Amino acid sequence: MFARVNKHDGVPAYIQIMHIIKKEVFMGRIKERDQLPPVRELAEIFGVNMNTVMKALERLQLEGLVEAEHGVGYFIKESEIVKEEVLSMIRKVVRELKQKDMDLEVTKLLFEEVWRND
Amino acid sequence: MFARVNKHDGVPAYIQIMHIIKKEVFMGRIKERDQLPPVRELAEIFGVNMNTVMKALERLQLEGLVEAEHGVGYFIKESEIVKEEVLSMIRKVVRELKQKDMDLEVTKLLFEEVWRND
DNA sequence: AATAGTGTTCTAGTTAATTAGAACACTATT
DNA sequence: AATAGTGTTCTAATTAACTAGAACACTATT
Known part of the structure; x- marks a missing residue:
């Protein structure tokens, strides 16, 4: 496990x-x-x-x-509800970002930057 | 500055x-x-x-x-100019995730997992 | 080739983070 | 109340992170 x-x-x-x-x-x-x-x-x-x-x-x-x-x-x-909500939220945005040919590493960097400064 | x-x-x-x-x-x-x-x-x-x-x-x-x-x-x-559309997409999801008290590191982990397996 | 302006490397001291061993404290069961 | 199974606290050693001072190296200009 x-x-x-x-x-x-x-x-x-x-x-x-x-x-x-x-x-x-x-x-x-x-x-x-x-x-x-x-x-x-x-x-x-x-x-x-x-x-x-x-x-x-x-x-x-x-x-x-x-x-x-x-x-x-x-x-x-x-609680279970939050988990499902979060997961599907992430699934959705990953799908959209892939469609726009974003790269995982760049995405992670942007994510960190926005996370810290927004 | x-x-x-x-x-x-x-x-x-x-x-x-x-x-x-x-x-x-x-x-x-x-x-x-x-x-x-x-x-x-x-x-x-x-x-x-x-x-x-x-x-x-x-x-x-x-x-x-x-x-x-x-x-x-x-x-x-x-560097590659990041599209405004992508940026605002990320801003939005970051806002939502923060509201749900997610932390950056776990979000990154989930992100990678979903990115690779979805 | 000398000089001034720039980045780079080497070394070491200080501090903070990390990990572990051992003893202590609570709970449920008998 | 004794025991087994669990979490908790105290202490200390080790390791890693952080910062700084000083000397070194490259570039452009004269």
């Missing part, structure tokens, strides 16, 4: 873990109210220390994607 | 400088083929060391926005 973390590509492990979990949720492969595997198990899966997983989960909690219950576990918090 | 860098807001100076220059180009306040002020002058304007400016310019060069001529200066590179 989860990909292993790549320790030598420059991106911090906890950031990679955040991305992996977010992606799974947004793609609908982890559903609302699902319980995540225990922190220790995730640590083993990803090949990192428990606290590295903790750091990712804390940040995801701040962003409102997951919720911790002390002594019980971590649960997915985000 | 250029804003001064804020050294205490957590964002590294060279990143701030990249954003400032990008924005100037993006907004059309620096035109294609224009020469930038000398590195030393920029350093003074921004209130940082020459190498901090260098670092920003090197990254901008990698992204294809500027080009260095050793012993002469830095120039804005002629």
Whole structure:
């Protein structure tokens, strides 16, 4: 279910873990109210220390994607509706941009620039 | 023309400088083929060391926005002119995604995934 | 070839980010 | 109340990022 973390590509492990979990949720492969595997198990899966997983989960909690219950576990918090809406929004704009012969890398740059400055 | 860098807001100076220059180009306040002020002058304007400016310019060069001529200066590179239609399309979707509390990095991930698989 | 104006590289100090080990704390079950 | 399974906090070592000073290298002009 989860990909292993790549320790030598420059991106911090906890950031990679955040991305992996977010992606799974947004793609609908982890559903609302699902319980995540225990922190220790995730640590083993990803090949990192428990606290590295903790750091990712804390940040995801701040962003409102997951919720911790002390002594019980971590649960997915985000609503299904937003995910579908976001996904189809992205699908639509990707379709339109491809039709205009845009290139992925340039698009990403523009995206970042607009994101930061608008 | 250029804003001064804020050294205490957590964002590294060279990143701030990249954003400032990008924005100037993006907004059309620096035109294609224009020469930038000398590195030393920029350093003074921004209130940082020459190498901090260098670092920003090197990254901008990698992204294809500027080009260095050793012993002469830095120039804005002629790039594909982005269609207004594309830009406003991106602006719109960025606005919507931000409203839904999406973050840039995950959006980029989803974007790539959809781009490659749709 | 000398000079002034420009970009570039080398080196190192400082600071911040990242990761890990170990002990602690809560919950549910028996 | 004991235990097993879970999240949490504390501390410290390591690593990476950031910035700066100084010397070097290229270009155009005289």
